[in-house]
Amino acid sequence: MYRAILPEGQIQCERYEREDEGLELYDEDDEFLAFVPYANLHALANEELYRSDERSIM
Template structure:
């Protein structure tokens, strides 16, 4: 589901996942410990880190938890939505 954390133990059909992604325009941002920020369309929590995905479902980056400060939803201007 777009906008929620996905776990590796659950199986999501890629086609329906992509359809949901087109409906939602939510964006997320990961803040890394070195100050870098990575915008993504979706993310997936794993045991040791987070996978960040673009709008097409392609992997942008894997960020280990040791280098991740937070990941959360942002608006079009890049402001964090709490």
Template sequence: MFRAILPEGQILCDRYERVENGLELYDDDDTLVAFVPYDNLHALVDEDVYGEDDRSIM
């Protein structure tokens, strides 16, 4: 699972694809959840990396 961090909040997704102007975020059914332009994306975090740690990722 991934977490896209944006200026106005966060979006969870199961997978993503890089496209020319941003990221397309998909759920576990391969349904498009959101398109995030690169200019609005602060970070894309792999939840498996931070899942067992109590420290803040912000």
């Protein structure tokens, strides 16, 4: 599971695909969730980051 960190919030997704202009995000049923342009993407974090360490990653 991944989290796309955006200026407005976060989007959780199961997988993503890199495109020339941004990321396409998909849920666990392989349904399209969103297209995020690289200009709006602050970070793409693996969920393991949130579980493995007590320190803030923000």
